[in-house]
Amino acid sequence: YYNIYGDNVRKIDDESDISQFADVIASYFIQPKVYFTDDLEIAKKWLNRLSDTFSYDTESTGLALRDIGQYTMHSFSIDILRSFVLIDTPEIQQLILNFLTTTDKKIVCHNLAFDIRPVYRITGKFFKNYEDTQLIAQAYMNHTGVQAYSLKKLAGGLYGDWATAKTTFDLYEDSSEYVNSNLKYSGKNPDILKYNLPLVYYAGIDTSATLFLWQKFSTIDPEWKSVPIEDILPIQEPRDHEESPRYFYENVMKPLVRTIVELLETPMPIDMKIVEEIKQEALAQREPAYEKLQEFPAVKEYMKNVKEQVLKDFLDPLREQKSKWAVKVYKHNIADRTILCNHITGESRDSWKVADLKLEITKYPEFQDIIDKTKGIEAYPIVIEAMKSHKTSNQGKLQHKLDNPFDYIDDKKLSINVNASVQMKGLYKSLGLESDVFTPKKEESFNKDVIAAIAKTTPEQQTREIIEQVLLIAETKNLLSQYIKAYEGSYENGFCHGSIKFPGTISYRVSSAKGKGDDLDKRGLPLVTLPGVTKRATVAKAGWVLIASDFANLEGYIGALLMKDPMKKKILVDNYDSHCLHSSYYFTKEVERIMGIPFVDTLEFNQKFNKMRKENKELDKLRSKSKGVSFGLVYG
Numbered sequence: 001y002y003n004i005y006g007d008n009v010r011k012i013d014d015e016s017d018i019s020q021f022a023d024v025i026a027s028y029f030i031q032p033k034v035y036f037t038d039d040l041e042i043a044k045k046w047l048n049r050l051s052d053t054f055s056y057d058t059e060s061t062g063l064a065l066r067d068i069g070q071y072t073m074h075s076f077s078i079d080i081l082r083s084f085v086l087i088d089t090p091e092i093q094q095l096i097l098n099f100l101t102t103t104d105k106k107i108v109c110h111n112l113a114f115d116i117r118p119v120y121r122i123t124g125k126f127f128k129n130y131e132d133t134q135l136i137a138q139a140y141m142n143h144t145g146v147q148a149y150s151l152k153k154l155a156g157g158l159y160g161d162w163a164t165a166k167t168t169f170d171l172y173e174d175s176s177e178y179v180n181s182n183l184k185y186s187g188k189n190p191d192i193l194k195y196n197l198p199l200v201y202y203a204g205i206d207t208s209a210t211l212f213l214w215q216k217f218s219t220i221d222p223e224w225k226s227v228p229i230e231d232i233l234p235i236q237e238p239r240d241h242e243e244s245p246r247y248f249y250e251n252v253m254k255p256l257v258r259t260i261v262e263l264l265e266t267p268m269p270i271d272m273k274i275v276e277e278i279k280q281e282a283l284a285q286r287e288p289a290y291e292k293l294q295e296f297p298a299v300k301e302y303m304k305n306v307k308e309q310v311l312k313d314f315l316d317p318l319r320e321q322k323s324k325w326a327v328k329v330y331k332h333n334i335a336d337r338t339i340l341c342n343h344i345t346g347e348s349r350d351s352w353k354v355a356d357l358k359l360e361i362t363k364y365p366e367f368q369d370i371i372d373k374t375k376g377i378e379a380y381p382i383v384i385e386a387m388k389s390h391k392t393s394n395q396g397k398l399q400h401k402l403d404n405p406f407d408y409i410d411d412k413k414l415s416i417n418v419n420a421s422v423q424m425k426g427l428y429k430s431l432g433l434e435s436d437v438f439t440p441k442k443e444e445s446f447n448k449d450v451i452a453a454i455a456k457t458t459p460e461q462q463t464r465e466i467i468e469q470v471l472l473i474a475e476t477k478n479l480l481s482q483y484i485k486a487y488e489g490s491y492e493n494g495f496c497h498g499s500i501k502f503p504g505t506i507s508y509r510v511s512s513a514k515g516k517g518d519d520l521d522k523r524g525l526p527l528v529t530l531p532g533v534t535k536r537a538t539v540a541k542a543g544w545v546l547i548a549s550d551f552a553n554l555e556g557y558i559g560a561l562l563m564k565d566p567m568k569k570k571i572l573v574d575n576y577d578s579h580c581l582h583s584s585y586y587f588t589k590e591v592e593r594i595m596g597i598p599f600v601d602t603l604e605f606n607q608k609f610n611k612m613r614k615e616n617k618e619l620d621k622l623r624s625k626s627k628g629v630s631f632g633l634v635y636g
Contacts, residue, residue: 030081031182031355032159034204036073038087038195039187040095046084047099050076055108055133055210056100058115059169059203065492069118072171073200077108077207080215085204087171087195101125108214110134110151110206113500117261126258133213135253139245140217155209162205164351165198172196179359221246260500267495269546270487274537279484282476289472294416296466302430303416306423310413314405322398328387330378336387337370343386418473421446431463448474487537494541553578559634580609583626594619 037043055077061070071088074096078084086092100107101123109115112132120126134149141148152163165178175197183201185192221244293299330336334351341352344364349356357367369377377383401408417423428435428446433454435444448471455467490497540546551557556578560568571578584591584599584606591609592599594616599605613619 032205032208033082033182034085034201035184035186036085036200037187038089038189040091042186043086043092043095050105053106053108055207056115057203057206057210059199065490065497069122073203075203075207077211080208080212083204083207085200097123100127104128106131108133108210110210112257113260117264120261121265131214132254132257133210136217136249137213139249139253140220151206151209154213158212159205159209163202166202168196169199170196263500264497267497268538269494269540270491270496271537271539272491275484275487278536282479286473286476289469293469296462298431298462299416299466302427307414310409311405314409318398318402325395328391330383330387332373339390340370340383340386343389418470419477574603576603576606577610579623579626580606582630583622584609586626586629587622590622
């Protein structure tokens with residue numbers, strides 16, 4: 001079997017794929033229709049006609065914090081093949097926000113937290129009745145890969161790649177050459193071609209696709225139980241629970257959306273001047289260290305060999321390609337079809353689908369032979385000319401690469417990069433270093449702790465000095481590449497907004513992706529010179545006091561109460577440090593070696609462990625390592 005709108009083979013290996021195959025067949029025939037307007041009165045009529053369940057999506061000026069609520073258009077589904085788009089104006093926006101926050105109809109979004117956040121920011125209100133197709137898909141599919149839940153990934157079989165014609169997310173883009181018989185305008189505006197019409201059509205299909213996903217997933221388990229808020233959910237990984245995934249979607253996942261949005265809209269005061277000072281301190285540490293590192297004779301010699309290998313790896317495949325180059329004979333596949341159609345039209349599209357050819361067939365009658373896959377088409381003069389032209393064009397590009405390789409090779413590959421583990425491992429091996437620490441793949445590991453330990457024992461001064469510069473650079477890596485960027489991208493009017501990924505794990509445990517700066521104080525490297533961002537830059541405004549608090553072992557207490565385990569309760573009542581206790585059981589030999597005494601399950605030993613680990617980095621790491629096991633037992 002093959003995908004009708006492409007030529008990639010798709011093997012059907014279980015029953016679930018049959019529905020995907022049906023979607024692929026349907027995608028060849030369906031032609032979703034999108035209606036749009038910028039007229040307030042028409043917008044009112046269309047909103048009043050919406051069914052009891054509809055999907056909603058928006059397009060805005062961007063995805064950054066500053067773009068929240070900066071709408072360009074709003075889209076609503078009529079059904080899975082029809083939708084309408086309302087171009088944003090102040091009057092239409094007010095109409096939509098009032099409608100969304102007062103209607104009792106079911107509003108379906110894909111990534112509800114993203115779509116509802118600007119509504120909450122502007123109005124202080126939530127939708128009254130809502131669903132999230134991304135969350136319900138996550139509940140049923142139980143996969144942590146972000147791309148697995150993208151709308152295009154989940155609905156692409158039925159709708160194809162509906163984003164191909166869209167090039168930007170700008171509201172205004174000249175659409176005078178855009179032709180789409182399935183996009184219809186209603187209103188009195190004579191200048192609709194100023195709008196980004198490919199984006200309008202894209203936005204409309206988004207909502208039809210979202211409604212399709214809701215109909216698909218919401219009907220899997222028509223019978224599901226709602227749990228009263230006072231009931232206790234059993235501690236068991238959702239995918240192993242006897243209840244359906246719908247149970248967890250309705251009672252655990254969906255209710256969290258409101259809380260997450262409220263958290264996102266409750267920012268932390270931050271002084272960006274201090275953040276900038278810390279950034280400059282980090283750069284002042286990194287840049288001189290890089291300069292010194294590149295000047296060591298051993299590094300220069302190693303990088304000379306690296307550059308030669310990079311150049312060889314780049315040129316060899318090109319030379320082989322040139323030696324075997326032949327005139328391409330046209331075949332009925334999407335790649336050759338695109339070459340031929342671009343040659344005929346003078347365009348440079350990335351792909352031409354059959355549906356695209358049908359739209360242009362009155363202008364280019366020769367497209368009919370391409371659609372019909374006419375036998376002998378490869379001998380047509382225009383086809384031979386297209387293939388030769390393609391060869392000539394590609395040969396020119398190939399020769400330019402051969403003549404000017406450094407125009408195409410990434411500069412990062414040609415200079416020492418302490419963040420490139422393979423490159424750095426090569427450098428350490430060239431220095432004659434060995435590691436007694438191994439990765440799960442049984443390969444030598446040269447992490448920061450390993451090379452710091454080597455620096456203390458190696459007799460070679462140059463090696464010690466190289467490692468010293470590497471550690472100085474490595475210390476600034478997360479600070480500059482993650483934390484500073486996160487603060488800069490999350491700053492607004494004196495405050496820093498966090499970012500929450502939900503769910504970030506198979507167990508649906510919420511995780512934070514940005515704005516987390518406390519870890520910078522726990523690095524423990526021998527060359528620490530930069531204090532943490534959060535503690536320095538978090539400043540209360542005049543007349544206010546900022547208080548930070550953290551519930552010690554909150555998950556341990558909740559777990560003990562939910563599981564009603566007498567031993568878990570006893571540990572907490574007797575003031576044991578549970579993580580010290582767990583690591584003593586998990587890693588007994590290591591704990592005994594470090595502490596120098598045999599492990600006994602007593603409060604005295606536990607307290608001694610807890611006191612010693614604050615001074616002993618290795619012991620503290622074992623305590624931290626135990627959390628992965630402990631939380632894994634609870635969350636799955």
